[in-house]
Amino acid sequence: MNRDYWQLFTSFFKIGAFTFGGGWAMISVIEKEIVDRHGWIEREEFLDLLAIAQSMPGILAVNIATAIGDKIGGMKGSIVASLGTILPSFLIILAIAIFLTPETIKNNRVLSAIFMGIRPAVVALIIAPVVTSAKAARLTIKTVWIPLVVALMISLNLGVVSNPIIYIILGGMGGYLFWAIGRRKLDKTGKA
Numbered sequence: 228m229n230r231d232y233w234q235l236f237t238s239f240f241k242i243g244a245f246t247f248g249g250g251w252a253m254i255s256v257i258e259k260e261i262v263d264r265h266g267w268i269e270r271e272e273f274l275d276l277l278a279i280a281q282s283m284p285g286i287l288a289v290n291i292a293t294a295i296g297d298k299i300g301g302m303k304g305s306i307v308a309s310l311g312t313i314l315p316s317f318l319i320i321l322a323i324a325i326f327l328t329p330e331t332i333k334n335n336r337v338l339s340a341i342f343m344g345i346r347p348a349v350v351a352l353i354i355a356p357v358v359t360s361a362k363a364a365r366l367t368i369k370t371v372w373i374p375l376v377v378a379l380m381i382s383l384n385l386g387v388v389s390n391p392i393i394y395i396i397l398g399g400m401g402g403y404l405f406w407a408i409g410r411r412k413l414d415k416t417g418k419a
Contacts, residue, residue, distance in 0.1 A: 232307045239292045239311030254356030274363040
């Protein structure tokens with residue numbers, strides 16, 4: 228196996244194996260691995276990739292792995308990185324299904340305590356990338372209301388206005404309008 232493919236596989240296998248709590252809990256680990264450790268993409272590019280991966284159907288970590296794999300090794304890189312991300316979860320779930328039942332976990336005080344201890348750690352793992360993303364997005368006092376309002380609207384579960392797709396579309400339209408208005412002002416002043 229080519230060294231790039233092996234590096235992709237092992238990096239995403241590690242991400243898949245040692246992060247708990249789903250996509251958002253994995254973001255800080257993914258960022259450290261692909262931006263800081265390997266330098267496969269820049270931090271701002273990671274933020275854009277994160278927005279795209281979150282907007283697409285499927286598992287966040289797999290979407291990111293597929294994009295990074297494609298950048299590093301084309302179609303084969305995408306497959307290798309995606310397999311690296313998926314394989315640990317598959318093996319862990321297979322082992323749990325073979326050896327543990329919900330009753331076993333519920334009735335075992337040690338396992339119950341372990342899972343109760345993991346819950347607060349997962350919350351911290353989710354908060355860390357939110358803070359990092361806010362910094363990378365250059366949120367200011369003028370713009371911080373946008374993610375707060377969107378999070379509130381989604382969490383209130385008010386039917387159609389709780390659908391995240393609406394906010395993705397509105398965000399894209401708002402970004403385009405902001406760019407178009409800035410472009411129009413630039414054209415009027417005659418400065419390039």
